Amino acid sequence: MRPKHRRLYFVLFGMAALGIATALVLSAFRDGLVFFYSPTDLVERPAEPGQRLRLGGLVEEGSVSRDGATVNFVITDLNQTVAVSFTGILPDLFREGQGVVTEGMMQSDGRFVASDVLAKHDENYLPKEVADALKASGNWREGAVDSTENAPQ
Amino acid sequence: MANLHRFANPNRFLRFSRVILPWLAGITALLFIVGLYYALFASPADYQQGETVRIMYVHVPAAWISMFGYSVMAGASATALIWRHPLADITARAAAPIGAGFTLITLATGSLWGKPMWGTWWVWDARLTSVLILFFLYLGHIALSRAFDDPTRGAKAAAVLALVGFVNVPIIKFSVDWWNVLHQPASVSRLAAPAIDPSMLRPLLIMALAFTFYFLTLLLLQIRAELTHRKVRALQLAQASAQ
Numbered sequence: 001m002r003p004k005h006r007r008l009y010f011v012l013f014g015m016a017a018l019g020i021a022t023a024l025v026l027s028a029f030r031d032g033l034v035f036f037y038s039p040t041d042l043v044e045r046p047a048e049p050g051q052r053l054r055l056g057g058l059v060e061e062g063s064v065s066r067d068g069a070t071v072n073f074v075i076t077d078l079n080q081t082v083a084v085s086f087t088g089i090l091p092d093l094f095r096e097g098q099g100v101v102t103e104g105m106m107q108s109d110g111r112f113v114a115s116d117v118l119a120k121h122d123e124n125y126l127p128k129e130v131a132d133a134l135k136a137s138g139n140w141r142e143g144a145v146d147s148t149e150n151a152p153q
Numbered sequence: 154m155a156n157l158h159r160f161a162n163p164n165r166f167l168r169f170s171r172v173i174l175p176w177l178a179g180i181t182a183l184l185f186i187v188g189l190y191y192a193l194f195a196s197p198a199d200y201q202q203g204e205t206v207r208i209m210y211v212h213v214p215a216a217w218i219s220m221f222g223y224s225v226m227a228g229a230s231a232t233a234l235i236w237r238h239p240l241a242d243i244t245a246r247a248a249a250p251i252g253a254g255f256t257l258i259t260l261a262t263g264s265l266w267g268k269p270m271w272g273t274w275w276v277w278d279a280r281l282t283s284v285l286i287l288f289f290l291y292l293g294h295i296a297l298s299r300a301f302d303d304p305t306r307g308a309k310a311a312a313v314l315a316l317v318g319f320v321n322v323p324i325i326k327f328s329v330d331w332w333n334v335l336h337q338p339a340s341v342s343r344l345a346a347p348a349i350d351p352s353m354l355r356p357l358l359i360m361a362l363a364f365t366f367y368f369l370t371l372l373l374l375q376i377r378a379e380l381t382h383r384k385v386r387a388l389q390l391a392q393a394s395a396q
Binding site: 019093101123124130 | 199202206209231277316
């Protein structure tokens with residue numbers, strides 16, 4: 001039964017080599033595979049004005065203000081913040097404390113002008129009554145806090 | 154008639170599958186009736202997403218089965234390459250179009266869910282892109298394994314493709330943890346308790362079971378069709394050489 005064993009080891013070795021190679025490639029491209037940058041990323045490595053990029057984080061509580069069709073708000077990762085302005089229709093889930101991903105350009109004055117705003121949903125699913133009851137009893141753990149644990153450092 | 158002996162074992166499979174297929178189909182139908190009733194009527198709307206959350210009861214099971222189907226296909230391909238089991242090649246070949254179908258359902262329902270919730274049909278984040286790659290791997294496997302008139306000739310190349318493409322499965326699973334993506338992280342398979350309320354987890358798990366039985370039913374049917382096809386072909390070849 002030698003050929004059978006040879007084929008078994010060949011497949012196992014091949015899969016292991018392929019797995020290691022893929023892991024190396026993915027870790028090398030780690031930054032390139034990021035879908036959005038956090039405010040902290042932008043402070044550490046400032047983007048050039050005019051460079052298109054995506055910025056993601058939480059909409060800071062109390063920061064949303066409307067000026068005609070333009071919405072101004074602040075994106076935070078609870079560490080750094082970036083002021084954003086956007087003109088257009090916001091997705092249904094957009095609200096204060098909600099995770100969002102915006103696409104646009106950094107201006108020279110440090111403002112981020114977004115051309116697209118996407119809402120990021122968290123992994124929590126609850127009936128409305130349960131969410132209301134949790135809030136009423138003071139046991140509410142903001143879903144948004146959960147998603148910042150997974151946010152980039 | 155020389156190569157008919159290879160079907161000795163598959164013949165046993167044909168008899169066995171004929172007995173359990175009606176049961177599998179019946180359980181599938183029952184689970185779908187109960188699961189869809191819970192998913193569409195007897196479960197609450199989400200506190201944030203409202204009624205849109207019901208897309209989850211199709212999208213998530215379809216996504217699980219699209220990865221499970223690929224794992225079945227890769228496992229069968231490894232068995233075919235190493236142990237040369239006659240049923241393994243046929244199983245891999247049968248699983249590919251079914252898995253591709255479930256992946257298409259995943260992509261379509263995900264897109265329909267993404268538009269109202271995220272505000273976009275599609276983004277090129279790591280989760281969505283890796284699932285699209287899974288779909289192309291299925292299509293590649295279908296094309297490669299059916300590229301030759303003699304079904305056994307394409308099988309080896311297709312098996313290698315299935316094994317190489319298997320690296321994509323853990324990438325899909327963990328893409329939401331490894332990179333920041335638009336897609337939310339896992340709700341059910343995590344170390345802490347599931348982040349889904351029991352009233353919504355129940356319909357999800359029933360639907361997942363329904364999808365699993367549906368997949369198994371389709372897989373058995375497809376393997377039987379493939380076995381019958383090869384039998385006919387072998388008989389035709391035998392007849393032709395006898396003349």
